[in-house]
Amino acid sequence: MRKYASVKNSKLHPSPYFKQKQNIGYLFNMLKAVILIGGPQKGTRFRPLSFEVPKPLFPVAGVPMLQHHIESCAKVPNMKEILLIGFYQPNEELTRFLFNAQQEFKISIRYLQEYAALGTGGGIYHFRDQIISGGPEAFFVLNADVCSAFPLAEMLSFQKEHGEPNSFVILGTTANRKQSLNYGCIVENEETNEVLHYVEKPSTFVSDIINCGIYLFNPDIFQHIGTVFQKNQQEMLLEETTNGWHRAEAIRLEQDIFTALAGQGKLYVFKTLHFWSQIKSAGSAIYASRLYLNQYHKTHPERLATNKEGGPKISGNVYIHPTANIDPTAVLGPNVSIGTGVTIGAGVRVRESIILHGATLQDHCCVLNSIVGWDSTIGKWARVEGTPSDPNPNDPYAKIDSETLFREGKLTPSITILGCNVTIPREVIILNSIVLPHKDLNRSFKNQIIL
Amino acid sequence: MKALILVGGYGTRLRPLTLSVPKPLVDFCNKPILLHQVEALVKAGVNHVVLAVSYMSELLEREMRVQEQRLGIRISLSHEKEPLGTAGPLALARELLDVDNEPFFVLNSDVICDFPFQDLLQFHRNHGKEGTIVVTRVEEPSKYGVVVFEAESGRIHRFVEKPQVFVSNKINAGMYIFNPSMLGRIQLRPTSIEKEIFPVMAEEGQLYAMELQGFWMDIGQPKDFLTGMCMYLQSLRQHAPDRLRTGPGFLGNVLVDPTAQIGENCTIGPNVTIGAGVVVEDGVRIKRCTVLKAARVRSHSWLESCIVGWSSSVGQWVRMENVTVLGEDVIVHDELYLNGANVLPHKSISESVPEPRIIM
Numbered sequence: 001m002r003k004y005a006s007v008k009n010s011k012l013h014p015s016p017y018f019k020q021k022q023n024i025g026y027l028f029n030m031l032k033a034v035i036l037i038g039g040p041q042k043g044t045r046f047r048p049l050s051f052e053v054p055k056p057l058f059p060v061a062g063v064p065m066l067q068h069h070i071e072s073c074a075k076v077p078n079m080k081e082i083l084l085i086g087f088y089q090p091n092e093e094l095t096r097f098l099f100n101a102q103q104e105f106k107i108s109i110r111y112l113q114e115y116a117a118l119g120t121g122g123g124i125y126h127f128r129d130q131i132i133s134g135g136p137e138a139f140f141v142l143n144a145d146v147c148s149a150f151p152l153a154e155m156l157s158f159q160k161e162h163g164e165p166n167s168f169v170i171l172g173t174t175a176n177r178k179q180s181l182n183y184g185c186i187v188e189n190e191e192t193n194e195v196l197h198y199v200e201k202p203s204t205f206v207s208d209i210i211n212c213g214i215y216l217f218n219p220d221i222f223q224h225i226g227t228v229f230q231k232n233q234q235e236m237l238l239e240e241t242t243n244g245w246h247r248a249e250a251i252r253l254e255q256d257i258f259t260a261l262a263g264q265g266k267l268y269v270f271k272t273l274h275f276w277s278q279i280k281s282a283g284s285a286i287y288a289s290r291l292y293l294n295q296y297h298k299t300h301p302e303r304l305a306t307n308k309e310g311g312p313k314i315s316g317n318v319y320i321h322p323t324a325n326i327d328p329t330a331v332l333g334p335n336v337s338i339g340t341g342v343t344i345g346a347g348v349r350v351r352e353s354i355i356l357h358g359a360t361l362q363d364h365c366c367v368l369n370s371i372v373g374w375d376s377t378i379g380k381w382a383r384v385e386g387t388p389s390d391p392n393p394n395d396p397y398a399k400i401d402s403e404t405l406f407r408e409g410k411l412t413p414s415i416t417i418l419g420c421n422v423t424i425p426r427e428v429i430i431l432n433s434i435v436l437p438h439k440d441l442n443r444s445f446k447n448q449i450i451l
Numbered sequence: 452m453k454a455l456i457l458v459g460g461y462g463t464r465l466r467p468l469t470l471s472v473p474k475p476l477v478d479f480c481n482k483p484i485l486l487h488q489v490e491a492l493v494k495a496g497v498n499h500v501v502l503a504v505s506y507m508s509e510l511l512e513r514e515m516r517v518q519e520q521r522l523g524i525r526i527s528l529s530h531e532k533e534p535l536g537t538a539g540p541l542a543l544a545r546e547l548l549d550v551d552n553e554p555f556f557v558l559n560s561d562v563i564c565d566f567p568f569q570d571l572l573q574f575h576r577n578h579g580k581e582g583t584i585v586v587t588r589v590e591e592p593s594k595y596g597v598v599v600f601e602a603e604s605g606r607i608h609r610f611v612e613k614p615q616v617f618v619s620n621k622i623n624a625g626m627y628i629f630n631p632s633m634l635g636r637i638q639l640r641p642t643s644i645e646k647e648i649f650p651v652m653a654e655e656g657q658l659y660a661m662e663l664q665g666f667w668m669d670i671g672q673p674k675d676f677l678t679g680m681c682m683y684l685q686s687l688r689q690h691a692p693d694r695l696r697t698g699p700g701f702l703g704n705v706l707v708d709p710t711a712q713i714g715e716n717c718t719i720g721p722n723v724t725i726g727a728g729v730v731v732e733d734g735v736r737i738k739r740c741t742v743l744k745a746a747r748v749r750s751h752s753w754l755e756s757c758i759v760g761w762s763s764s765v766g767q768w769v770r771m772e773n774v775t776v777l778g779e780d781v782i783v784h785d786e787l788y789l790n791g792a793n794v795l796p797h798k799s800i801s802e803s804v805p806e807p808r809i810i811m
Contacts (some may be wrong), residue, residue, distance in 0.1 A: 364753075
């Protein structure tokens with residue numbers, strides 16, 4: 001059973017936006033992109049959704065998370081290859097996704113599997129030969145778990161205009177003071193945009209410019225990583241224990257490389273005003289969906305559902321897969337994604353939610369701020385409701401909270417998540433709860449994790 | 452014959468409903484509480500009802516004029532200006548009650564049951580003593596005052612307040628019949644009938660107990676109001692089943708006023724009362740609720756164990772449960788969840804109430 005939307009159903013429409021950026025890309029002869037996709041030990045905050053599908057393939061605004069990255073990379077002229085680096089074992093979903101993506105975007109897309117978790121720097125260092133083969137002038141590195149407008153062409157022109165020919169660029173954005181402590185903080189020279197200082201998740205305020213996890217490098221970066229690698233190896237010989245981060249090859253771009261490169265005239269920050277968000281928890285997937293669905297007005301208007309004769313009532317931005325079966329009396333949106341083969345009965349209300357493939361929502365039920373897992377069933381008149389964890393709409397720089405599951409011993413009210421194949425009986429309420437896969441519930445639940 | 456109904460004061464336990472309407476006029480199964488009692492009294496031969504109130508309500512007075520005409524009886528209001536307890540009001544109404552040397556009924560206005568006034572009169576005449584009280588059987592007698600009486604004759608021996616060990620499972624059901632001579636026992640001051648008058652009468656062998664058959668409930672608070680409604684509807688099923696609504700979309704005992712409109716694909720019941728002029732839109736599920744006059748329940752909503760106040764509006768895809776009570780003219784916006792919310796009149800609710808609380 002397919003667990004993600006078919007890539008084939010998306011189409012690239014040339015838009016005026018796209019054509020303008022094309023010209024700038026020709027400044028570079030050959031480019032590559034590396035997407036860091038992590039592995040199963042990472043992304044535990046995405047459970048129970050990550051039990052069924054690797055997090056980078058989780059559908060956001062109707063298509064796998066990674067597809068948004070790949071679409072943006074493929075748009076950049078002279079982009080020759082996209083490399084995915086991670087430590088997932090080869091699996092059916094990933095393989096199928098890659099195959100379809102290559103067909104769709106007509107670009108080489110390969111998965112390079114790390115033998116262990118090597119960190120954001122260690123992975124690209126380990127596969128440096130693959131990255132520089134063919135002689136790319138520069139390459140992007142993107143974290144899979146970010147949601148962004150991916151202003152890659154703008155980063156390219158920025159790089160040509162700032163610093164030495166081989167300077168590196170970090171994409172940055174503004175956060176509010178309090179939340180900046182959760183991210184990598186960048187102190188910049190406001191005239192030259194050079195990164196003067198970099199601290200990852202400081203305990204006191206450093207700067208409100210934060211690291212978006214999207215970088216533009218050139219092959220010179222490997223010298224710098226190599227230096228750190230050698231240094232680590234020296235230290236390893238002195239130390240006796242080896243675990244996790246203590247591997248010599250495990251290198252973190254942020255703590256180990258950026259911090260050292262800051263103030264050396266090599267690292268620059270390009271600040272973007274476009275939307276950006278991390279996708280760490282299930283709640284942030286709904287927020288990210290909202291951002292991407294909104295972007296579809298410009299980039300993929302065909303992915304947005306409209307009010308049609310005989311169709312459901314659409315409010316705001318809604319994605320509906322063509323194979324979904326929806327009663328005309330249903331009311332969907334805003335910010336709703338409906339996956340393949342979903343059945344939605346009469347008088348159903350869905351708002352701010354993601355309904356994954358094969359799910360069935362029976363008559364008159366109400367789904368708010370929730371993720372309904374693959375093949376789950378929601379009974380008649382049932383209410384499945386979560387609490388949104390959106391950033392404060394009055395603060396333009398507020399970011400989604402990296403929620404802790406528990407606060408003061410109680411489950412923090414958050415998005416309700418139903419894992420795959422969960423059955424919710426009729427007429428009950430499931431509020432602020434997380435239900436693990438293959439569970440048949442028989443009553444209402446509130447503020448609970450149901451194993 | 453005469454009857455005295457102890458209406459009392461503000462009916463605070465049945466707020467927010469009693470903020471709009473005096474308690475005797477709150478509709479219970481589509482008829483004012485008071486009218487259930489008065490009609491039963493009239494059937495037993497009562498032609499003069501005295502309402503003992505401690506708070507004067509123009510609304511009540513006006514409604515009583517209407518009922519006087521309709522039933523062809525006399526209804527007086529006896530207004531206690533200072534608290535007189537449970538016996539004092541009898542003394543206050545003495546002149547109205549002590550007429551013709553006939554026994555008179557007394558009842559507590561919160562009581563609902565299959566009113567046994569004719570049987571009570573008969574039973575009282577048979578034993579010939581001064582007073583008879585109706586008792587009913589309860590599961591948890593230690594929450595109340597219990598009555599200890601001889602099973603054969605009904606002669607009451609004594610009363611025990613909240614007994615620690617099992618003594619009896621019969622409690623005072625709040626309905627009595629007395630000979631006018633009994634009024635001589637009560638002074639015009641705050642007096643408790645249970646604590647001061649009854650024990651003396653029992654001692655003298657002048658007080659008897661008649662066991663009530665069938666259901667009984669004190670509907671003075673919302674939770675019990677709904678339980679009483681279930682009992683009453685069940686009794687209707689037994690005695691007057693054609694009054695109940697049946698057919699596709701109706702489960703169990705459901706009472707629907709003829710002027711109410713019910714939409715398509717609804718499932719109503721069991722244990723639902725729908726008042727006059729109520730509109731229930733399509734796809735609504737209602738269980739164990741009272742929906743008062745002119746209220747509107749919009750489509751796809753789900754209600755269980757609620758009271759929806761007069762002219763209120765419940766939005767689409769709303770879920771209400773756990774003795775949520777909406778006062779008069781309350782608006783609940785779409786897609787909300789109300790759990791045990793007690794909402795005062797004329798309020799507009801635009802946020803969910805996930806845990807029980809009062810919305811002022």
